[in-house]
Amino acid sequence: MSTKICIVGCGAIGSLFAAHLAKLADVEVHAYDVSKEHTKAINERGLRISGAADFTARLHATTDAREIPPCEFGIVATKSTHTRGAMQQTAHLFGENSAVCSVQNGVGNEEIIAEQVKYVIRGTTFPAGHVIEPGHVGFDINGDTWIGPYEPTKTPYARVEKLAELLNRAGMKVVPLQDARGAQWTKLIFNAATNPVGALTLLHHGAATRFAPTGALFNALIAEGEAVAKALGITLHGDPRALVQKGASAPGKHKASMLQDILAKRQTEVDFMNGAIANWGEKAGVPTPLNRAVWQLIKGLEHSWTDPA
Amino acid sequence: MSTKICIVGCGAIGSLFAAHLAKLADVEVHAYDVSKEHTKAINERGLRISGAADFTARLHATTDAREIPPCEFGIVATKSTHTRGAMQQTAHLFGENSAVCSVQNGVGNEEIIAEQVKYVIRGTTFPAGHVIEPGHVGFDINGDTWIGPYEPTKTPYARVEKLAELLNRAGMKVVPLQDARGAQWTKLIFNAATNPVGALTLLHHGAATRFAPTGALFNALIAEGEAVAKALGITLHGDPRALVQKGASAPGKHKASMLQDILAKRQTEVDFMNGAIANWGEKAGVPTPLNRAVWQLIKGLEHSWTDPA
Numbered sequence: 001m002s003t004k005i006c007i008v009g010c011g012a013i014g015s016l017f018a019a020h021l022a023k024l025a026d027v028e029v030h031a032y033d034v035s036k037e038h039t040k041a042i043n044e045r046g047l048r049i050s051g052a053a054d055f056t057a058r059l060h061a062t063t064d065a066r067e068i069p070p071c072e073f074g075i076v077a078t079k080s081t082h083t084r085g086a087m088q089q090t091a092h093l094f095g096e097n098s099a100v101c102s103v104q105n106g107v108g109n110e111e112i113i114a115e116q117v118k119y120v121i122r123g124t125t126f127p128a129g130h131v132i133e134p135g136h137v138g139f140d141i142n143g144d145t146w147i148g149p150y151e152p153t154k155t156p157y158a159r160v161e162k163l164a165e166l167l168n169r170a171g172m173k174v175v176p177l178q179d180a181r182g183a184q185w186t187k188l189i190f191n192a193a194t195n196p197v198g199a200l201t202l203l204h205h206g207a208a209t210r211f212a213p214t215g216a217l218f219n220a221l222i223a224e225g226e227a228v229a230k231a232l233g234i235t236l237h238g239d240p241r242a243l244v245q246k247g248a249s250a251p252g253k254h255k256a257s258m259l260q261d262i263l264a265k266r267q268t269e270v271d272f273m274n275g276a277i278a279n280w281g282e283k284a285g286v287p288t289p290l291n292r293a294v295w296q297l298i299k300g301l302e303h304s305w306t307d308p309a
Numbered sequence: 310m311s312t313k314i315c316i317v318g319c320g321a322i323g324s325l326f327a328a329h330l331a332k333l334a335d336v337e338v339h340a341y342d343v344s345k346e347h348t349k350a351i352n353e354r355g356l357r358i359s360g361a362a363d364f365t366a367r368l369h370a371t372t373d374a375r376e377i378p379p380c381e382f383g384i385v386a387t388k389s390t391h392t393r394g395a396m397q398q399t400a401h402l403f404g405e406n407s408a409v410c411s412v413q414n415g416v417g418n419e420e421i422i423a424e425q426v427k428y429v430i431r432g433t434t435f436p437a438g439h440v441i442e443p444g445h446v447g448f449d450i451n452g453d454t455w456i457g458p459y460e461p462t463k464t465p466y467a468r469v470e471k472l473a474e475l476l477n478r479a480g481m482k483v484v485p486l487q488d489a490r491g492a493q494w495t496k497l498i499f500n501a502a503t504n505p506v507g508a509l510t511l512l513h514h515g516a517a518t519r520f521a522p523t524g525a526l527f528n529a530l531i532a533e534g535e536a537v538a539k540a541l542g543i544t545l546h547g548d549p550r551a552l553v554q555k556g557a558s559a560p561g562k563h564k565a566s567m568l569q570d571i572l573a574k575r576q577t578e579v580d581f582m583n584g585a586i587a588n589w590g591e592k593a594g595v596p597t598p599l600n601r602a603v604w605q606l607i608k609g610l611e612h613s614w615t616d617p618a
Contacts (some may be wrong), residue, residue, distance in 0.1 A: 101314070200509050201609030204618035211612050213605035220598070255618050289529070289598050296522035300510030303520050309513035309564045 011080030036189035041135025051139035074100035106272025118151035146181025189225030198256030209248035315455035318387030323437035350444025384408035400425035415581025429459035457489025498534030507565030518557035
């Protein structure tokens with residue numbers, strides 16, 4: 001019997017997971033997304049991936065979650081700002097034995113998913129992509145994914161291992177961990193430094209890393225995030241500064257996703273990045289003036305769209 | 310014999326000083342500015358002021374400082390970023406008994422002026438205006454000006470008093486002080502909070518004050534500036550928060566000058582605002598992470614014009 005998996009949010013990242021999993025004969029993939037154009041294209045022509053891998057996968061995509069059967073796994077890949085709305089549409093698909101894994105940016109998504117499903121898996125993913133056109137996603141950068149039980153839901157580790165096994169067999173690189181917080185916070189701290197600075201300065205990642213003032217701000221933001229992680233007892237999975245440097249040495253001018261959001265006047269994920277670090281810092285008694293300040297600035301920038309100068 | 314005064318930089322603020330002084334029978338005003346259109350219009354039709362006062366003043370304006378005779382006073386009203394260049398053009402006008410007064414934003418301009426002239430006057434001015442068209446300046450907000458000796462040049466206080474007397478007789482409100490640092494730092498701290506936040510968020514002053522996250526950031530930036538002033542032994546001339554509130558309750562949507570600079574892709578005065586507070590803080594052993602961070606962000610934003618994403 002095939003394992004049914006629902007991809008909740010089939011944008012660039014969700015599409016990479018969906019297309020890989022759809023290659024497995026023993027997996028049935030259903031993709032839920034709000035884009036009528038994208039889901040229609042996927043159903044008509046398959047989901048095409050090009051870049052770090054090139055293939056087209058056949059799978060079922062829909063904007064109506066009622067068309068999807070009960071699933072053993074969910075993989076949530078919406079923007080953090082859409083987690084609650086997407087789960088309200090899809091939570092009914094996941095029963096007593098199902099587990100739903102977040103592969104989103106920031107921290108705080110698992111908490112929202114756990115409001116509506118029994119077992120949640122904490123995930124962090126490094127592959128990057130972008131939607132080229134409906135039904136076609138560019139696979140820009142390959143990378144690892146780390147998954148582990150979301151602690152409060154006491155997700156059986158066998159669920160984590162099974163999901164990792166499927167994804168690895170599908171050609172992704174997924175590491176199951178008993179404690180996946182370190183990987184998530186490493187990426188969080190990286191994102192919370194590079195994303196708001198890119199969004200506020202309009203600098204691409206390489207320029208912001210190399211320009212001394214913004215490079216120094218990256219490091220100062222990272223140091224605050226590390227102090228919070230340490231106070232929470234989280235051992236980071238590598239140095240966020242290495243991710244900064246790796247990104248800066250990549251070819252081309254990469255715009256941080258938050259900069260892309262700002263340019264498109266879309267609500268950003270700052271609440272799940274700098275907002276989360278500042279709030280966890282407050283709980284742990286660690287001062288985070290810089291993460292608080294960039295959160296305030298990004299919220300202000302979002303607010304300017306409704307009260308323009 | 311009439312007192313010759315050179316206005317160095319005859320933009321909105323310089324024009325307000327020039328036009329008022331030109332009303333006095335015993336004062337001869339020469340305005341130096343880089344704008345050919347503005348100086349030509351002033352020479353042909355006079356300098357028109359409208360708004361908080363309405364009148365047209367006759368005075369000599371030029372883009373060539375060699376046309377200007379030796380002057381007893383200078384009033385420097387360029388953007389801080391142009392102080393050095395403007396003084397290189399005009400320093401020869403000011404002799405052994407002349408005094409040159411900065412009425413510019415931020416701190417650090419007196420230091421630059423003192424590189425080239427003997428006596429410098431520290432000034433802070435609150436009137437606001439904008440250039441409506443060449444030769445015509447809108448007088449948006451009336452306000453006080455505080456002037457006092459720039460300490461290192463040991464400017465005789467009689468020079469300060471004479472300049473204040475002339476300006477007051479011309480209809481401005483000018484207060485001579487033995488120590489003018491308090492007024493300057495009060496405006497500096499106000500500007501260093503409101504200007505970069507406006508520039509980074511694109512919020513007009515009222516919206517940034519009323520929106521809770523940016524309003525809180527104003528207060529946090531102000532607290533840092535106050536701590537630096539205190540460590541330097543400077544007693545502020547009132548509460549910068551009162552200036553924030555006063556500005557927020559003014560009618561209309563006022564864009565901070567730094568936001569106007571950013572929108573026009575002009576280099577900002579951030580080095581003379583947050584950069585100065587951070588550097589003075591470092592000298593005084595007072596941490597200023599937020600002023601440093603917004604300095605870094607504004608420098609990054611300026612840098613994006615040469616290395617766009």
